[in-house]
Amino acid sequence: MHKPLPAKGTRDFESSQIYKRNYIIDIIKKNFTKYGYSPLETPSFEKTSTLLGKYGDEGERLIFKILKSGNFLKGLNPAELDFEDVSNLANKICDKALKYDLTVPFARYVSQHFNELTFPFKRSQIQNVWRADKPQKGRFREFLQCDADVVGSKSLMQEIEFIHLFDNIFNDLNLNGCIIKLNNRKLLLGLCEILDCEDKFSILVNQLDKLDKVESKKIKDILIIKGFSSDQVDSIFDLISKSKNIGSNIDFFKKFYEKSSIGIQGLNELEFIFKYFSKQKLLITNLVFDISLARGIDYYTGVIFEVVQKDKSFGSIAGGGRYDNLTEIFGLKDTSGVGISFGLDRIFLTLDKLKLFPEFRSKMIKVLFTNFGTDYNEDIIKFTNALRNADIVADFYPDSIPLKKQLKYANQKEIPFVILYGEEERKSKFLRLKNMKSGDQYELSINQIISKLKKTATP
């Protein structure tokens, strides 16, 4: 019989990984709370009608669908079943699907409870999402997203707040070298307006999105193939190169966008934000303008963010943007929102690589009672409880196997102290505490052991 394995693209998390993941999650959570984002949790699966038609064709193919319970063919006429059109058939036999992101279920929640909610409505959401992606390094079929969103205000104070929130979180994680890239979809829209290629906006966004992975020469060629003129391509890349030094090129930008009201609006919004940050310093991150930042998600309409760490091995570690029309898909107009999302796996890999995780010894067993036979069981449980009640992580070995094997168990589990309690100790009323690293032994009462272990910083 061969070993049973988890399903493709999914992972078990062992304690050491859970401690590290929770370290990141707790820092994110603490900051979400401090900034007034109260938590929300939505179910793992939604009705397919809630999720379908929201993520584009490519996203839609990656949604995991759940088969109807019981007779999933009930009400279907076998003659009607079209085996060629599997996607249509799937939607007939499945009525639920695992959530693909946190934003669409959040939009469903806001639409559903619109009359009870107080706007602006700020919420945070830290939950798993599922995508039937091809698994690869840092990409899984089940992964955790950490989102904060505010809906119901168009104020740019929200964008400024999110930049501070990014900064605070990466500062608390001690993660140096983070760059917050900023752009505005309105500048890209304005660019297409000025170059008279508004019909190719999506193509431009999709290609710019690849600029950090693909060399620009190739992107230029693709844009030409997709119908851009070489003049248009030159203008686009000239603007990108001038954007690297926006400070000295601001007049050029203002002149360039003169004829596009949406472009001017985008420029003004960014100016407002950068002006604020010219006076208010960030703690650990750098804020840069990057007109080539596009973000692959359809629903963004305003300012967009992306955070990358210098060591770019794992791509962007956070992102976000403003969306003016998201709740519209659920019949709710004019509820502009802006939100950010942290990718736990990539932050994990970055911190792990840079050795930025603290030790988590406090959650591991600190002392183990060895077992010299059932005669001592009652005392051992009683003493172990006394240690536990003093908030010391304590355990006993449940069987009276040879001591050597019990000590081996303690070593394998990296338990720093063991207690020996046999006939001699029972008579003398002292327990023998052994430091597993130094080998030192002490004869102590249970209360003395408690105060000694409370004082000993776990090595």
Added chain:
Amino acid sequence: MHKPLPAKGTRDFESSQIYKRNYIIDIIKKNFTKYGYSPLETPSFEKTSTLLGKYGDEGERLIFKILKSGNFLKGLNPAELDFEDVSNLANKICDKALKYDLTVPFARYVSQHFNELTFPFKRSQIQNVWRADKPQKGRFREFLQCDADVVGSKSLMQEIEFIHLFDNIFNDLNLNGCIIKLNNRKLLLGLCEILDCEDKFSILVNQLDKLDKVESKKIKDILIIKGFSSDQVDSIFDLISKSKNIGSNIDFFKKFYEKSSIGIQGLNELEFIFKYFSKQKLLITNLVFDISLARGIDYYTGVIFEVVQKDKSFGSIAGGGRYDNLTEIFGLKDTSGVGISFGLDRIFLTLDKLKLFPEFRSKMIKVLFTNFGTDYNEDIIKFTNALRNADIVADFYPDSIPLKKQLKYANQKEIPFVILYGEEERKSKFLRLKNMKSGDQYELSINQIISKLKKTATP
């Protein structure tokens, strides 16, 4: 357009519910850690081959199956598709399923990593599981289980430890009136052995399991219908009635089980546990023997537990037992385990009904900056950040709508303080802090506000 709703049997959790749920989860987690149970997380879905054939026919029907991605009919010959046998067809087009409990994925994990693990292996697991049950009060299709298990030791010290763990957790939750019912499957096996009806063991277990919901007269009738003789039924119910007072009937029990070695073994095991607890007092729970306790789960083979609270409206709030052969289904023999499980929803309902939840004000917004126009935005964000950096949950209103509306927002969100900052305040360098309940106002510097709010216990 009507409102979009969550899928049947699933729930959104809003912040107030999340704080309460986390209050319970944190107490359970803290105790699991203290007792040396380190956390494990397994994926939300497993291969169907891992889950199928483990829960009996009734359980199996409740498993949510996930449709294969892409062309789920690939490799299937339409002529071969048997539309009459939907269950078989489902298994052909689905290769994954949402987990039904935490124990089987845990058994899969243990079998998979058998050679790397150190035994006895103690793990805790707090995760969602999914069942296509008919939703009703306190029963949902997605719900959280909190489990602790130890595998690799047959020592009864583990059973004793779990009783202490139950006791510690309900004590930390201040939940009075909890009864830990204890039985041993070996006594039920021995009973069948003595009455010569071993073939009807499962029927007996299933019927006894209903005794707290159905009157005993009915259960007796069903047992007769299912083939028990009236003598057998009388013996069973005589034993049950004598078990209510096991102390004075212990000799009767010893005599009754004389001829069943498994029965004697079961009796000795319980005697060992009760003897221990005659000397070691429990903090808040009561331990009682109940030979009618059966537990509906197939894999238990030894001691079984169930916790009920006096106010029985929500059924059992925790349970567990020893299973000798669970990993055998994955090809791993002789790895006895014992585990317990807490049902979050029922504990939640019980604490809520008895008003045992604390207040969670510390996570709510304590102070809100009102907004008198973009001229003050920079200062307001700066001041809000100063408050947040001092660990005060602070926020600003993002738009300069009429003050009356902003104060209404503060009241709706139960924010206890607001800060007014307009032209007068900017000139005087003092901010106006207003207590929303008393109406009192104070002119203070930002540092004075920080120290005042730090001192003020949130009302």
